[in-house]
Every structure is written in C-alpha cells, then in structure tokens.
Amino acid sequence: MNISNLLRQHWAALRLLLVLTVIVGVAYPVFIWLVAQIPGLSAKADGSIIDANGRPVGSSLIGQSFTDADGNPLPQYFQSRPSAAGDGYDPLATSASNLGPESIVDTLGDPALPEDDNGAKSSLLTLVCSRSKAIGELEGVDGLRPFCTGGGVGAVLSVFGPRDAKGNVVDPTRVVSVNEPCDTVSTPFVDVYEGVRVECAKFGEDYSAGQILPVRGNAPAESQVPADAVTASGSGLDPHISPAYADLQITRVAKARGVSPEQIRTVVDDHQDGRTLGILGEPRVNVLELNIALDEQYPATG
Incomplete structure (x- = not known):
C-alpha cells in the first residue's frame, strides 16, 4: 500500500x-x-425536584429519612420505610440487603469489642422484629409479630438430639435460643422446650448442628405494624409508604403539630395516589410531599 x-x-x-x-x-x-x-x-x-420555601428539598422519586442527628424519628414527620441503600436512600448505592426468608439466625458480636465494631450481623428476621418493636413503641401500638421475641429479635431455637427419618429431633437433649446472647438477656424468650431448659446463646459457639426451629409464639397473625414499615424496598429508594403505614402515624404527627388527627388525615388523603393506570401496583403515599404539605398547613408547635 x-x-x-x-x-x-x-x-x-x-x-x-x-x-x-x-x-x-x-x-x-x-x-x-x-x-x-x-x-x-x-x-x-429534571429529576422531579420538589421545592419548599423557594429551595429544593428532594425528589419525589427518591425517599429520604426524617430523623434527628442521632437517627431518632422526628415526631412531627411521617416516617419513610427502611432503606438498605448505603446509609439510607443513597442513589449511588441503591440496593437491597440481599437477605432472604431463610435468613433467621443472627451472627453474634464479640462482647469484648465495641458494639459498633464487634462483627454482629442481624438476620432478616431480627431486622423485621427489631423494626416492628421500635415502631410499636413510637406509635403506641403492639409491635409484636409472629416468630419474634418480646425483645425484638428472631424467636429461633437450635434443638440438639437424635432425629427421625425426616430429620426432626425426636428427643431433645439441648436447646439454645440462637439469637439471644447471654450478655444481654437474663433468660431466653421461652424457658423450656419439650422438657429441656432453653439456654441463651454464647459468642463463638456453633449451633448449626442442631435443628433450627423458628417459634411462632402467640402474636396475632396480622401485626398492627404494616409490612412496608419493617422491610426495605428492592432499590432502597422507595419514596412511598402504604396508606396503612401512614394511618398508623397520624396520631403521633397530629400530637406533635398540635392539631386533630382528622386534620392530618385530610392531608394524608389529599396526597394518596391510587394504582398506576388503575391496575398496577398498590395505593401509596409520597412521604416527602406529605411532610412538606404538613409544614405549610400545620407547622410543628415545638
């Protein structure tokens, strides 16, 4: 060439x-x-940006937390659902927890190390139980739900002993409440299982050889705390909550703002969206839009 x-x-x-x-x-x-x-x-x-008092405060498509510097819920605001995206609602770290329904056993932390760096890891069950307990206390309702202890962890036993052909323990010799470490509870959530005293768990011990049994307990089938209040969305960015979760928070928000629950309920109803195209998804309430409307109509009294 x-x-x-x-x-x-x-x-x-x-x-x-x-x-x-x-x-x-x-x-x-x-x-x-x-x-x-x-x-x-x-x-x-342009990002569905919402303005309040002439400045942008967020996007109607991305949720955000309404908490103080210590992470405690601000009583005058409706709370969003949990988020597993980064430190919460981080668009650069959008994700779920990747914990599934079989995640019921916690990883206990080393009691010799600081609580925030002891290697502890909660199962999905314990996350749901602890969130439900906290919301129940915040809203003044019973936060107990099936398979949860009164202390807000998964009610799960590891049962040791001979097994039948199906793998079920038939004559227990040892029973451990695997999500309740000895250094934080005096007694397990149940004292005796099939005639065997239940032990609390100890850091460093492996209980996987036992039969892992979640215990339903006597909680009602339908908890007073809705499912979206205790579980994160797949993206971790969901800006909506269910009407049921919004309804649960009305009394608290009304008290914090010094108005009647009926007045708050009217604002909630005004910001409730139906199913997309009438058939897709579920009715929902945009938390940011609702809280901005409340600030405009009923500013917090204290």
Missing part, C-alpha cells in the same frame, strides 16, 4: 469519526434534551 492510499483511508476514517461525533455525541443528546423539555415531561426529566 502506497502513501497516498494510506492517507486517503485515514482521511475517510477521520471524516466518519467527525460525522458520527456530531450526530451521536451532539445532535442526538440535544434532540433528547429538547424532547424532555416538552410540557408534562420536563419535571420528570
């Missing part, structure tokens, strides 16, 4: 690069941006 042919081919390639750069790198993005500015689309294209 001579020099002239080589230069001609490189010049053709350079011209093609320039043309595609203009079309794909400039014209197409500008076209998409112009389409996004069409009335009805522009708000969503």
Whole structure:
C-alpha cells in the first residue's frame, strides 16, 4: 500500500469519526434534551425536584429519612420505610440487603469489642422484629409479630438430639435460643422446650448442628405494624409508604403539630395516589410531599 492510499483511508476514517461525533455525541443528546423539555415531561426529566420555601428539598422519586442527628424519628414527620441503600436512600448505592426468608439466625458480636465494631450481623428476621418493636413503641401500638421475641429479635431455637427419618429431633437433649446472647438477656424468650431448659446463646459457639426451629409464639397473625414499615424496598429508594403505614402515624404527627388527627388525615388523603393506570401496583403515599404539605398547613408547635 502506497502513501497516498494510506492517507486517503485515514482521511475517510477521520471524516466518519467527525460525522458520527456530531450526530451521536451532539445532535442526538440535544434532540433528547429538547424532547424532555416538552410540557408534562420536563419535571420528570429534571429529576422531579420538589421545592419548599423557594429551595429544593428532594425528589419525589427518591425517599429520604426524617430523623434527628442521632437517627431518632422526628415526631412531627411521617416516617419513610427502611432503606438498605448505603446509609439510607443513597442513589449511588441503591440496593437491597440481599437477605432472604431463610435468613433467621443472627451472627453474634464479640462482647469484648465495641458494639459498633464487634462483627454482629442481624438476620432478616431480627431486622423485621427489631423494626416492628421500635415502631410499636413510637406509635403506641403492639409491635409484636409472629416468630419474634418480646425483645425484638428472631424467636429461633437450635434443638440438639437424635432425629427421625425426616430429620426432626425426636428427643431433645439441648436447646439454645440462637439469637439471644447471654450478655444481654437474663433468660431466653421461652424457658423450656419439650422438657429441656432453653439456654441463651454464647459468642463463638456453633449451633448449626442442631435443628433450627423458628417459634411462632402467640402474636396475632396480622401485626398492627404494616409490612412496608419493617422491610426495605428492592432499590432502597422507595419514596412511598402504604396508606396503612401512614394511618398508623397520624396520631403521633397530629400530637406533635398540635392539631386533630382528622386534620392530618385530610392531608394524608389529599396526597394518596391510587394504582398506576388503575391496575398496577398498590395505593401509596409520597412521604416527602406529605411532610412538606404538613409544614405549610400545620407547622410543628415545638
């Protein structure tokens, strides 16, 4: 290949690069941006930003926490559902916990280390139980739910002993409450199981050789704390809560704002959305939009 042919081919390639750069790198993005500015689309294209008192406070598409510096719920605000995205509602770390329904045994922390760095890891069951207990205390209702102890951890036993053909222990010789460490409880959630005294768990011991049995307990089948109040969404960014969870919080918010529950309920109803297209999803309440409306209509009294 001579020099002239080589230069001609490189010049053709350079011209093609320039043309595609203009079309794909400039014209197409500008076209998409112009389409996004069409009335009805522009708000969503710009992030569905919500303003309050002339400044942006968040997006209607991304949830956020309404807590104080220590992470405690602010009583005058409706609380969002839990989030597993980073430290909570982090768009750069959107994710779920990846814990499934079989996650029922906690990893106990080393009691010799600080609580925030002792290696402890809660199972999904204990996360649900602890959240339900905390919400029950916050809202003044019974937060107990099936398979949870009164202390807010998963009610799970490891039962040792001979087994039948199906793998079930038939004559227990030892029973351990695997999610209740000895250094935090005086007695397990149940004293005796099939005639055997129940022990509390100890850090460093392996109880996996026993038959792992979740204990339902005497909690009602339907907890007073809704499921979306104790479980995170798949993205960790869900800005909505169910009408049932919103209803649970009305009394607290009304008291904190010095108004009647009926007044708060009216605002909640005004910010409740139905199913998308009438058939998709469930009715829902946007927490940020609701709290902003409350600040405008009924500012907190203290």
